[in-house]
Amino acid sequence: xxxxxxxxxxxDGKAILKGINLEINAGEVHAIMGPNGSGKSTLSNIIAGRxxxxxxxxxxxYKGKDLLALSPEERSxxxxxxxxxxxxxxxxxxxxxxxxxxxxxxxxxxxxxxxxAMDFLKIVxxxxxxxxxxxxxxxxGVNEGFSGGEKKRNxxxxxxxxxxxxxxxxxTDSGLDIxxxxxxxxxxxxxxxxxxxxxxxxxxxxxxxxxxxxxxxxLADGKILKSxxxxxxxxxxxxxxxxxxxxxxx
Amino acid sequence: xxxxxxxxxxxxxxxxETQGLPTTRDEDWKYTDLSRISTLLGDQxxxxxxxxxxxxxxxxxxxxxxxxxxxxxxxxxxEASELPESxxxxxxxxxxxxxxxxxxxxxxxxxDAPLSSGVVAANSALATDGACICVPDHVKxxxxxxxxxxxxxxxxxxxxxxxxxxxxxxxxxxxxxxxxNESGLTNSVTAIRLNxxxxxxxxxxxxxxxxxxxxxxxxxxxxxxxSYTLHATELGSMLSRVDVVxxxxxxxACTELNGxxxxxxxQHIDHHTRIDHSAPHCVSRxxxxxxxxxxxxxxxxxxxVVGKGAIKTDSAQTNANLLLxxxxxxxxxxxxxxxxxxxxxxxxxxxxxxxxNQLFYLKTRGISDEEAKQMLTFAFxxxxxxxxxxxxxxxxxxxxAFAKLPNTTDLEGMLA
Numbered sequence: 285x286x287x288x289x290x291x292x293x294x295x296d297g298k299a300i301l302k303g304i305n306l307e308i309n310a311g312e313v314h315a316i317m318g319p320n321g322s323g324k325s326t327l328s329n330i331i332a333g334r335x336x337x338x339x340x341x342x343x344x345x346y347k348g349k350d351l352l353a354l355s356p357e358e359r360s361x362x363x364x365x366x367x368x369x370x371x372x373x374x375x376x377x378x379x380x381x382x383x384x385x386x387x388x389x390x391x392x393x394x395x396x397x398x399x400x401a402m403d404f405l406k407i408v409x410x411x412x413x414x415x416x417x418x419x420x421x422x423x424x425g426v427n428e429g430f431s432g433g434e435k436k437r438n439x440x441x442x443x444x445x446x447x448x449x450x451x452x453x454x455x456t457d458s459g460l461d462i463x464x465x466x467x468x469x470x471x472x473x474x475x476x477x478x479x480x481x482x483x484x485x486x487x488x489x490x491x492x493x494x495x496x497x498x499x500x501x502x503l504a505d506g507k508i509l510k511s512x513x514x515x516x517x518x519x520x521x522x523x524x525x526x527x528x529x530x531x532x533x534x
Numbered sequence: 535x536x537x538x539x540x541x542x543x544x545x546x547x548x549x550x551e552t553q554g555l556p557t558t559r560d561e562d563w564k565y566t567d568l569s570r571i572s573t574l575l576g577d578q579x580x581x582x583x584x585x586x587x588x589x590x591x592x593x594x595x596x597x598x599x600x601x602x603x604x605x606x607x608x609x610x611x612x613e614a615s616e617l618p619e620s621x622x623x624x625x626x627x628x629x630x631x632x633x634x635x636x637x638x639x640x641x642x643x644x645x646d647a648p649l650s651s652g653v654v655a656a657n658s659a660l661a662t663d664g665a666c667i668c669v670p671d672h673v674k675x676x677x678x679x680x681x682x683x684x685x686x687x688x689x690x691x692x693x694x695x696x697x698x699x700x701x702x703x704x705x706x707x708x709x710x711x712x713x714x715n716e717s718g719l720t721n722s723v724t725a726i727r728l729n730x731x732x733x734x735x736x737x738x739x740x741x742x743x744x745x746x747x748x749x750x751x752x753x754x755x756x757x758x759x760x761s762y763t764l765h766a767t768e769l770g771s772m773l774s775r776v777d778v779v780x781x782x783x784x785x786x787a788c789t790e791l792n793g794x795x796x797x798x799x800x801q802h803i804d805h806h807t808r809i810d811h812s813a814p815h816c817v818s819r820x821x822x823x824x825x826x827x828x829x830x831x832x833x834x835x836x837x838x839v840v841g842k843g844a845i846k847t848d849s850a851q852t853n854a855n856l857l858l859x860x861x862x863x864x865x866x867x868x869x870x871x872x873x874x875x876x877x878x879x880x881x882x883x884x885x886x887x888x889x890x891n892q893l894f895y896l897k898t899r900g901i902s903d904e905e906a907k908q909m910l911t912f913a914f915x916x917x918x919x920x921x922x923x924x925x926x927x928x929x930x931x932x933x934x935a936f937a938k939l940p941n942t943t944d945l946e947g948m949l950a
Contacts, residue, residue, distance in 0.1 A: 321641070332898050333894075333897070335890065335894070355897065355903065356894060356897035356900060357897045357898075357900055357902050357903065357906075358896050359898075360897070360898055360899060360900035361900055364898075365898070366898050368895065371895070372891045372892050372895045374892050374896070374910070374913065375895070375913060375917060376912070376913025376914065376916045376917050377909050377910070377913045377948075378948070381948060382896065382899055382901070382909075383899070384541075384743055385899075385900075385901055385905065385909075386899040386900035386901055387900070389900045389901060389902060389905075390900045425913075426895075442899065446899065446900065500667070528547065
């Protein structure tokens with residue numbers, strides 16, 4: 285589904301990613317782990333299309349297309365979704381309105397008829413239940429006055445409504461208590477399917493107890509130093525990251 | 535010597551002859567050049583236009599459940615108006631004719647009032663009509679009072695007075711509208727006096743026609759525990775200048791000024807506000823926002839004076855501005871004068887473009903760049919309109935504001 289080849293990227297002239305190679309297929313769940321400042325968030329931001337990053341070398345191919353040539357909204361229409369590490373508050377833009385506009389823009393792009401208000405509301409109500417999000421949140425401004433946990437749940441709720449094919453979860457677990465983590469993980473597991481790939485960027489192994497990954501990658505110093513199955517996450521939890529670095533250097 | 539209508543008129547006329555219109559050399563008028571008015575209108579701006587000149591379209595707010603006072607080219611139209619019975623309403627024109635001694639108070643001219651100028655002097659000298667509203671003690675008007683000023687170009691000098699009895703309550707909507715292609719001038723002064731524990735929610739909607747100039751003044755004085763809210767929206771006219779002067783005279787008075795400018799083309803919009811905290815334990819809140827496109831120019835000057843003895847004053851002022859075009863300009867100046875300890879005063883100004891993080895967030899949800907910008911612009915403006923309690927007015931202004939924003943498409947969805 286997505287193939288990242290020898291990706292180099294910098295911010296303000298400082299090299300952050302130094303040759304990432306990663307291939308993700310439909311139906312797979314990948315976890316990208318690594319210490320702070322390793323480039324994890326940079327990678328998810330570049331895939332989603334945020335300004336401010338310069339790709340100096342390499343490519344990202346998504347469903348056979350040059351992903352880097354697409355605008356963020358085009359990527360969304362093609363099925364890319366980023367659950368933000370720090371979801372922004374947008375007072376005055378209604379949560380449901382945003383999603384309806386997003387869903388219909390995507391449908392238009394796909395040559396499908398736009399959903400009417402009633403059909404849309406049905407979908408929204410159903411998905412809100414999935415992440416145990418109170419109905420009152422639907423009519424509020426996007427993330428306006430939401431607690432940290434509510435914001436993360438809202439991200440997963442939006443993901444459920446937009447039904448992406450490639451879902452990137454950028455530290456979705458950080459700052460969540462156990463109950464919220466369970467709800468969020470539940471929402472993500474519900475979305476797992478043969479057509480969909482999920483990439484979780486995380487700092488902690490804890491999330492992987494709830495969402496079992498097929499592959500775990502260690503990202504450090506701008507490179508993927510090691511890849512393995514879910515047992516790698518446990519090993520990282522126990523031993524930290526230094527041994528991976530040493531092993532890579534050897 | 536008691537004042538007569540004639541002595542007031544004469545004093546004001548002399549004051550105007552001496553001062554003339556303010557010029558940009560005057561600090562309070564630094565950014566607003568009124569010479570355009572005399573260039574456009576010549577001597578005509580002294581001459582009040584007849585009522586029926588020009589064709590008047592129906593410009594009233596749809597679905598507004600209210601008592602209505604219609605003024606056409608500055609003249610009261612009794613037939614088209616519906617007055618409430620529980621309060622007393624007369625007009626300046628009828629007072630001048632039948633009981634001039636009563637007109638004295640309404641037309642009063644005070645040369646040394648804050649932000650006084652030749653414009654106010656001209657108004658006192660020339661005002662021909664306007665509503666004089668008295669709300670008796672303990673009366674709460676059951677529906678809003680809608681004062682619609684429609685003009686077809688030409689000149690009107692209006693004087694409106696609202697006197698609120700103790701524990702009384704009113705919602706007033708002043709709406710200045712026009713749909714014509716003539717040059718013109720509206721010069722409107724509204725004085726509101728709030729007695730003990732009275733409350734007034736005041737909407738002032740400036741939606742004049744494109745070539746009309748609009749000069750306005752709102753004077754408010756507040757007694758103990760009274761509460762006043764202004765929703766001032768500036769959408770129309772080529773040049774609009776409004777002065778808001780608010781005196782909090784007794785403890786416990788509360789005031790809230792909300793302002794929104796949405797300007798495009800070469801529109802020029804200027805609000806000077808002044809709040810005098812003259813007594814302890816008064817609260818003032820001021821929130822002004824501007825969305826400026828094209829070559830439009832906005833001016834905001836918000837002065838807050840905390841007088842001696844006004845302890846426990848609680849005052850907060852914000853002014854946020856969104857420039858949609860590189861040629862749009864805002865001049866903003868908060869001014870605080872505090873003569874006293876033990877007060878809480880906050881103020882903040884921002885000038886900027888749309889938030890990049892918010893834009894990116896919307897785009898990752900599939901919203902196109904253009905639509906995302908519209909959403910954020912509208913949301914920025916709507917935060918001020920959301921403070922309106924009357925939903926018919928709010929919706930009406932939202933639609934009018936949205937229609938002015940560039941490349942607007944789906945409004946109804948945003949409002950849902």
